[in-house]
Amino acid sequence: MTAARPRSEERREAILRAAFEVIAERGYRGASLAAVAERAGLTQQGLLHHFPGKEALLVAVLEERDRWDTGGGGASGRSGWRLDLLATLVEYNAMRPGMVQTFSALLGESVTDSHPARAFFVRRYTAVRADMAELLRTEFGERLPCGLTPERAAPLLTAVLDGLQYQWLLDPESVDMAAAFRDFMVLVGWEEVK
Amino acid sequence: MTAARPRSEERREAILRAAFEVIAERGYRGASLAAVAERAGLTQQGLLHHFPGKEALLVAVLEERDRWDTGGGGASGRSGWRLDLLATLVEYNAMRPGMVQTFSALLGESVTDSHPARAFFVRRYTAVRADMAELLRTEFGERLPCGLTPERAAPLLTAVLDGLQYQWLLDPESVDMAAAFRDFMVLVGWEEVK
Structure with missing residues (x-):
């Protein structure tokens, strides 16, 4: 049984994918909200709607990594x-x-x-x-x-x-x-x- | 043979002692240049004459700790x-x-x-x-x-x-x-x- 996923969940996943890429290329300091927002095709304000700050975004990335790795x-x-x-x-x-x-x-x-x-x-x-x-x-x-x-x-x-x-x-x-x-x-x- | 130590060296040691105390009491975030300067009886400008920034001061503290511990x-x-x-x-x-x-x-x-x-x-x-x-x-x-x-x-x-x-x-x-x-x-x- 499949259901249409809410749009905000898709957006959230796109942000996490963008963050993975930016982190891989530029490391911790390069992983600014601005850089991730640009990669995800959002404004920084749009990104902040999903993650309240850099730490929250990075924690979500690390949680996602743990899930994938294991x-x-x-x-x-x-x-x-x-x-x-x-x-x-x-x-x-x-x-x-x-x-x-x-x-x-x-x-x-x-x-x-x-x-x-x-x-x-x-x-x-x-x-x-x-x-x-x-x-x-x-x-x-x-x-x-x-x-x-x-x-x-x-x-x-x-x-x-x-x-x-x-x-x-x-x-x-x-x-x-x-x-x-x-x-x-x-x-x-x-x-x-x- | 003893020699009078330069005044700047004494001042440097006083700053490190102050930093040790502030770190012990307030941890990493509390160890601001302002807090250490105040404890050492200096202006922040005076402290910056000896250590160019918070990282330089903390590195000096950790070097001193290594020397003491060992x-x-x-x-x-x-x-x-x-x-x-x-x-x-x-x-x-x-x-x-x-x-x-x-x-x-x-x-x-x-x-x-x-x-x-x-x-x-x-x-x-x-x-x-x-x-x-x-x-x-x-x-x-x-x-x-x-x-x-x-x-x-x-x-x-x-x-x-x-x-x-x-x-x-x-x-x-x-x-x-x-x-x-x-x-x-x-x-x-x-x-x-x-």
């Missing part, structure tokens, strides 16, 4: 994931520095007082830690080879993903994010060192 | 460190959220194009990775129990420290940064799970 299942979409798919996602991220830069810059801002993206990130990390614990449980059962429970290893897995992104964004020549993440999989007991 | 030895001061001292530093950081917030917010900004703090962080992470590798070598020799070399484990150790800070700043009730870091020490082979 196939849309589960609480945050990550349930049913496997550790090796996560490694593939890190490789994919290494090919889209504009998006990783936007995520990392917004995460940095969000820890300052009353930032508009704070609620999104608090919610996101609660969901990500739960999903990572589930992923580790699927892989290793109730104990990882090192003896930690999935719940205790989940914040570490999450932290490594974020921390490596900062090191890579600052110095892509020195830091191979995908290789480093595979090394972390070795640390948690995934496989032997090659 | 006792001032080695390239970045971290050589001669041990893994258990690092765990103590994480516990200490959990008592100074304003400083951790300032570090994390500035790190986030620094990955955006041509940010004034970018060069500092690139330099810092090069030094930190080298120091962490040395620390792991002192602890484990040429191979960690998991089989990784110190050089391959160093970016992971660094990433976990930064990543946990974001999770903790966003949700201090849910994330025990010091306990999570001790869990990471278990992962790299430091000790048995307790």
Whole structure:
């Protein structure tokens, strides 16, 4: 059964597509409301009707990215994931520095007082830690080879993903994010060192 | 042999002390040039004579923090460190959220194009990775129990420290940064799970 979607929803999706493109090409600083509005064929006023500001637009972009990256299942979409798919996602991220830069810059801002993206990130990390614990449980059962429970290893897995992104964004020549993440999989007991 | 220090150096140190206090009390957003100048008993114009802007001042604060935290030895001061001292530093950081917030917010900004703090962080992470590798070598020799070399484990150790800070700043009730870091020490082979 299909129904005509409301026009405002279509418009919203067109804005998000435009924002994805602008972010990919120009990164966080280039992703101004003006640049996104122009790409979407709207006035800035028209864009503000759908998203009240740059932070709100970028949060919507990151939510949409999470949905895409994870196939849309589960609480945050990550349930049913496997550790090796996560490694593939890190490789994919290494090919889209504009998006990783936007995520990392917004995460940095969000820890300052009353930032508009704070609620999104608090919610996101609660969901990500739960999903990572589930992923580790699927892989290793109730104990990882090192003896930690999935719940205790989940914040570490999450932290490594974020921390490596900062090191890579600052110095892509020195830091191979995908290789480093595979090394972390070795640390948690995934496989032997090659 | 002692020599009278130049007055501008003393003034610079007084500004840094004032910035430390303001950051501790009010966090990143509260650490405005105006607030720091007032605390240091200067006009904002007088402060700008020593530091050309907020980013330059905060970078100087973070450099000073690195020197203090590490006792001032080695390239970045971290050589001669041990893994258990690092765990103590994480516990200490959990008592100074304003400083951790300032570090994390500035790190986030620094990955955006041509940010004034970018060069500092690139330099810092090069030094930190080298120091962490040395620390792991002192602890484990040429191979960690998991089989990784110190050089391959160093970016992971660094990433976990930064990543946990974001999770903790966003949700201090849910994330025990010091306990999570001790869990990471278990992962790299430091000790048995307790």
